[in-house]
Amino acid sequence: MKSSIFDIFKIGIGPSSSHTVGPMIISNNFINLLKEKDLLKKINRIEIILYGSLAATGLGHASDKAVLLGLSGKSPQNIDTNSMDIEVENIKKNKRINLIDDIQIDFDYDKDLVLKMEFLPYHSNAIKFFVYDDENNEIFNKTFYSIGGGFVLSEDEINVDVIEDDFKVPYEFKNAKELIDLCKKHSLKVSELIMENEKTYRSEKEIKDKLKEIWLVMENCVTEGCKHEGLMPGRLKVPRRAKKLYDKLSNKANFSMVDPLEVMDWIDLYALAVNEENACGGRVVTAPTNGAAGIIPAVLHYMNRFLNKNLSAYNMDDINSFLLTAGAIGMLYQKNASISGADVGCQGEVGVACSMAAGALAELMGGCVDQVENAAEIGMEHNLGLTCDPIGGYVQIPCIERNAMASMKAVNAARMAINGDGKHHVSLDSVIKTMFETGKDMMNKYKETSLGGLAVNAVEC
Ligand code: SF4
Numbered sequence: 001m002k003s004s005i006f007d008i009f010k011i012g013i014g015p016s017s018s019h020t021v022g023p024m025i026i027s028n029n030f031i032n033l034l035k036e037k038d039l040l041k042k043i044n045r046i047e048i049i050l051y052g053s054l055a056a057t058g059l060g061h062a063s064d065k066a067v068l069l070g071l072s073g074k075s076p077q078n079i080d081t082n083s084m085d086i087e088v089e090n091i092k093k094n095k096r097i098n099l100i101d102d103i104q105i106d107f108d109y110d111k112d113l114v115l116k117m118e119f120l121p122y123h124s125n126a127i128k129f130f131v132y133d134d135e136n137n138e139i140f141n142k143t144f145y146s147i148g149g150g151f152v153l154s155e156d157e158i159n160v161d162v163i164e165d166d167f168k169v170p171y172e173f174k175n176a177k178e179l180i181d182l183c184k185k186h187s188l189k190v191s192e193l194i195m196e197n198e199k200t201y202r203s204e205k206e207i208k209d210k211l212k213e214i215w216l217v218m219e220n221c222v223t224e225g226c227k228h229e230g231l232m233p234g235r236l237k238v239p240r241r242a243k244k245l246y247d248k249l250s251n252k253a254n255f256s257m258v259d260p261l262e263v264m265d266w267i268d269l270y271a272l273a274v275n276e277e278n279a280c281g282g283r284v285v286t287a288p289t290n291g292a293a294g295i296i297p298a299v300l301h302y303m304n305r306f307l308n309k310n311l312s313a314y315n316m317d318d319i320n321s322f323l324l325t326a327g328a329i330g331m332l333y334q335k336n337a338s339i340s341g342a343d344v345g346c347q348g349e350v351g352v353a354c355s356m357a358a359g360a361l362a363e364l365m366g367g368c369v370d371q372v373e374n375a376a377e378i379g380m381e382h383n384l385g386l387t388c389d390p391i392g393g394y395v396q397i398p399c400i401e402r403n404a405m406a407s408m409k410a411v412n413a414a415r416m417a418i419n420g421d422g423k424h425h426v427s428l429d430s431v432i433k434t435m436f437e438t439g440k441d442m443m444n445k446y447k448e449t450s451l452g453g454l455a456v457n458a459v460e461c
Contacts, residue, residue: 005327148340225273344439370422
């Protein structure tokens with residue numbers, strides 16, 4: 001596993017990193033593999049099977065659209081989010097699909113894209129492609145897995161223990177204890193240590209440019225989310241709320257001393273805005289996933305607006321430090337547990353994002369490394385055991401509100417840690433281990449299949 005924070009923070013599209021971003025990357029990788037094998041011109045038909053959680057909730061998460069667009073050479077980072085639906089409608093209507101290199105083949109959406117409610121052994125999000133020539137002989141097939149947060153593996157990669165870096169970072173760590181010990185030994189903050197590691201892969205200027213790009217997408221996502229009204233896509237007909245809340249909060253001249261908790265409304269607003277954009281297929285940053293994309297931007301906006309001494313402008317150095325520390329904590333979960341709701345439940349998405357934001361905020365509030373670790377630990381401890389139960393398979397209910405709630409928990413976790421001395425009973429490594437074990441023990445119906453939890457007990461209307 002490459003140890004870079006830019007594997008955690010990736011610019012993509014909504015509504016889901018495991019069900020939209022991952023499938024698009026997979027089908028893009030697959031079509032490029034066919035090109036490498038010189039098979040493009042021999043293709044007469046492609047059959048795609050979406051398995052398990054992708055079959056259960058894939059339509060609500062736009063997995064079908066994502067695989068078709070990936071085959072057409074689109075990637076989550078460069079796709080025009082405004083033209084996606086039109087392109088897919090054209091494929092369905094014309095029963096033709098444009099692959100890369102100007103190759104066009106017949107494609108019958110109703111027959112060639114199959115949803116199969118069967119769980120392949122390695123992971124609940126699997127996609128299999130079969131390619132046929134013009135005599136209908138199968139000439140190639142391959143299985144891929146979308147393992148969460150936009151990370152994907154082909155069937156050849158799953159038995160490779162760990163894909164180690166070609167590069168050696170100066171501060172190698174496998175868990176939170178090693179990270180904290182290294183910080184103490186070298187008198188570095190978590191963000192400073194990670195910056196040194198990142199310099200193994202790219203120059204400091206490139207790192208800062210990439211962090212700025214990530215921040216600008218997060219900021220734009222909040223701005224866009226506060227502008228749009230109407231219903232979110234899908235049959236649930238859930239109305240967007242961020243704009244109304246934004247208008248209401250903006251119309252108040254100053255923060256009311258009558259209600260000092262009004263700042264919480266702003267944190268809610270930032271999270272709702274991002275997750276509504278995500279649910280509508282907008283441009284978002286996986287942080288560490290799309291389903292949980294609102295928490296880090298919400299807490300960052302809180303930091304910029306309410307903790308920043310220079311109220312006229314945000315401080316890019318603080319934002320860089322926040323993202324570096326949050327990314328380091330995300331890497332701990334990615335390495336030692338999972339960041340996928342389909343794999344370990346919502347603790348793996350919303351819980352991890354809360355933990356990342358809490359630790360990062362604690363550092364920016366002046367916390368020592370023990371307090372950073374404590375904040376990250378509290379952020380997860382109180383998210384353990386969350387079902388992943390998106391109603392109707394849409395990343396809307398409970399996902400959007402869950403991000404607002406977790407953003408608040410992240411702020412509270414940072415404050416609790418800062419008010420302590422960093423000594424605490426439960427370590428971050430213990431909660432990461434507990435989260436993974438709890439998630440693995442959860443039945444599949446509680447893990448992004450929409451077959452359990454709120455997804456069956458809340459009435460769709
Ligand atoms: S319930 Fe949580 S893990 Fe599941 S899709 Fe929603 S945000 Fe993601």
